[in-house]
Amino acid sequence: MDPGQRLLLHTTYEALEDAGVTTNGTRSTDTKRVSTFIGIGADDWRELHQALGVDSHWIHGNERAFASGRLNHYFKWEGATFCVDSACASAATATALAFKALINRDCDTAIVGGANIIATPFWHSALSRGVFLSLTGGCKTFREDADGYCRGEAVGVLVLKRQDDALQDNDKIISVIRGYARNHSAKSTSITHPHAGTQERLYRSLLNKTGLEPHDIGYIEFHGTGTTAGDSTELESISNVFAKAGSRQKPLVVGAIKANIGHSEAVGFPQATSIKKV
Numbered sequence: 001m002d003p004g005q006r007l008l009l010h011t012t013y014e015a016l017e018d019a020g021v022t023t024n025g026t027r028s029t030d031t032k033r034v035s036t037f038i039g040i041g042a043d044d045w046r047e048l049h050q051a052l053g054v055d056s057h058w059i060h061g062n063e064r065a066f067a068s069g070r071l072n073h074y075f076k077w078e079g080a081t082f083c084v085d086s087a088c089a090s091a092a093t094a095t096a097l098a099f100k101a102l103i104n105r106d107c108d109t110a111i112v113g114g115a116n117i118i119a120t121p122f123w124h125s126a127l128s129r130g131v132f133l134s135l136t137g138g139c140k141t142f143r144e145d146a147d148g149y150c151r152g153e154a155v156g157v158l159v160l161k162r163q164d165d166a167l168q169d170n171d172k173i174i175s176v177i178r179g180y181a182r183n184h185s186a187k188s189t190s191i192t193h194p195h196a197g198t199q200e201r202l203y204r205s206l207l208n209k210t211g212l213e214p215h216d217i218g219y220i221e222f223h224g225t226g227t228t229a230g231d232s233t234e235l236e237s238i239s240n241v242f243a244k245a246g247s248r249q250k251p252l253v254v255g256a257i258k259a260n261i262g263h264s265e266a267v268g269f270p271q272a273t274s275i276k277k278v
Contacts, residue, residue, distance in 0.1 A: 001061040002045040004115030005070050007155040015157040020172050028108040028165040035079030035107035037098040038068040039090025039114035041266030048119050079107045090266035096180045098160050113157035114267035139226030141256040149225040152262025179210040193229055199237035214242045224256025225263050
């Protein structure tokens, strides 16, 4: 079994325990109404074992789709399962799909997560050849000497419900998602580069959807990989929307956890914002 699948089982159990959620404990946790959304962007374990031959367990132990399917099978959930690959936005996209499914009442509880396990040197080599990786260490986000990112392993899981259901069930609520928006920087110089104007349109669209003003946002978590082009473009777009000169009474705080733990690639959760007034 891919260790990502095994660790997702452990982490999902811990997330349910931490949230105080018990399957069939309430109406919103009916086994028929629980869905899973898992972001995975690499197949290191499968690639490592391809040369070793196959047995009867190979497919469901190594194929990506079984990462989410195994969770439903083990916990006996009958909701839909999704395995999402959109590179560094995989877990963020999984969260967005879960958000939409909850709003549309396609499910009542959504298990959202991602796994990134580094098991071979192949992708280190490929990313290095593509000039993505730092030659000197970790992600130097916002620094003048930023020279690329440092890869990191991670497994993360969130339990999502509609707020009314979570309050009704007396769940432990860590955060509330006010809205989400996604687009693609089609006008960028390359497929791996962001585009400031496109990002700015996305931020304004999200503010409009949620009824918030730029000064309502107190903190923004950057993608912040530690690349000169990416960080500067991201900072430009966020400054233009959320921190224009004279538009705020208090400074906008920004950060990027990748400087501490590295870039976990497919397990990058949504760009976070902290709202002052809730």
